[in-house]
Amino acid sequence: MPQTKFLLDESEIPTHWYNVVADMPNPPTPPLGPNGQPIGPEALTAIFPMSLIEQEVSGERWIAIPEPVREALRLYRPSPLVRAHRLEAALGTPAKIYFKNESVSPAGSHKVNTAIPQAYYNKLAGIKRLATETGAGQWGSSIALAGQMFGLEVRIFMVKVSYDQKPFRRSMMQTWGGQVFASPSMETQTGRNILAKDPDNQGSLGIAISEAVEEAASRADTNYSLGSVLNHVILHQTIIGLEAKKQFAKAGDYPDMVFAPCGGGSNFGGVAFPFFADKAAGKNVRLVAVEPTSCPTLTKGTYAYDFGDTAGFTPLMKMYTLGHDFMPPGIHAGGLRYHGDSPLVSQLYNEGLIEAVAVPQLATFEAGVLFARSEGIIPAPESNHAIRACIDEALRCKASGEKKTLFFNLSGHGHFDMASYDRYFSGKLEDYSYPEEAIRASLANLPKVG
């Protein structure tokens, strides 16, 4: 019988994270302050611990994973690498398909991989509380769990419309001891100002970020925590790709193509960057970020300096962006509705070293359902994007007879997204056309830099 799962022993959890900056042909672009000049590390100390700021700007190839972090990761890592024999058979493809199963984390997605080290480093720096935002709740539940593990209070500003629509994600955060506020809230000046003018405001990720940053910046015992986009977040996620490389070695195989859903870029960078190290050394491997056609940051955005949040509180980062006031259509892959992208992912894309494709919503659910019916796991709507792109390549292989090895990251399970699957089955899910006008209007408001 051909093997299905490729498992590692706990002792094989990587001892170091991989920093792609060491293998990039050009140095990363610096973040800029309000005056248009590069900001130094000291500008970030009000909201991040120095250890994470050092990782944010590091050029070292390998960064040691602290032993207490490896110990906490052992609760669910190493995650399995799975050969999708049944999906291959259902497609009738000569291609081999593998996936890394990040849905095995307690919160159900890859986001716990960075929540744990972020909580650890903040605790070590004497911080008592973390403030953060969450949209659909994947990040909020991951950081609530990690805060609980290291004895930190976690305060989560959850976009009001999700707070009302996703009560069970909220209960998950509360189960792990997180305090959840519908954003805009009465907890911050930002929230109070908005509610004074508009008591029924439904909130947005931009407002929730502003509330969390305000709280972190105004209290010495509180720091801010972010679930994607930043260099140190992607660094922590490289544990996915590093494990996968060991597992491929055990399988006696190596991917021709790596696919991952791409919102802020952390799970894509996490799975793909360790393979980029091989690519930089001359190996032939294609790395593909997959995004929604309705929020096509890499494939249709502009490579420019922009704010990370809607309100314009964050430093300017050079990235592919649809404009910081772009409001993507209400697709069900909440984790992919971000106007920008990781600066590292953006730079490598701009230099033609990685690829990106955009896929429409209905086709992603079709792919997710086929995956669930052949491999068992019900994927998160975000993960369905990678599955779609991987299946499309497998079908091209079927047509051409090529026996490629394809690999995708199953970033999470969809157990809290069944309302979206319901809409798909009842024919209520729609494809949004590419919001060309809204993107053009929003790009007209890019900050003027240099």
Ligand SMILES: *Cc1c(COP(=O)(O)O)cnc(C)c1O
């Ligand atoms: C948040 C999330 C994503 C997208 O986020 P990235 O920052 O691009 O990794 C993908 N899948 C799941 C399940 C998520 O929760």
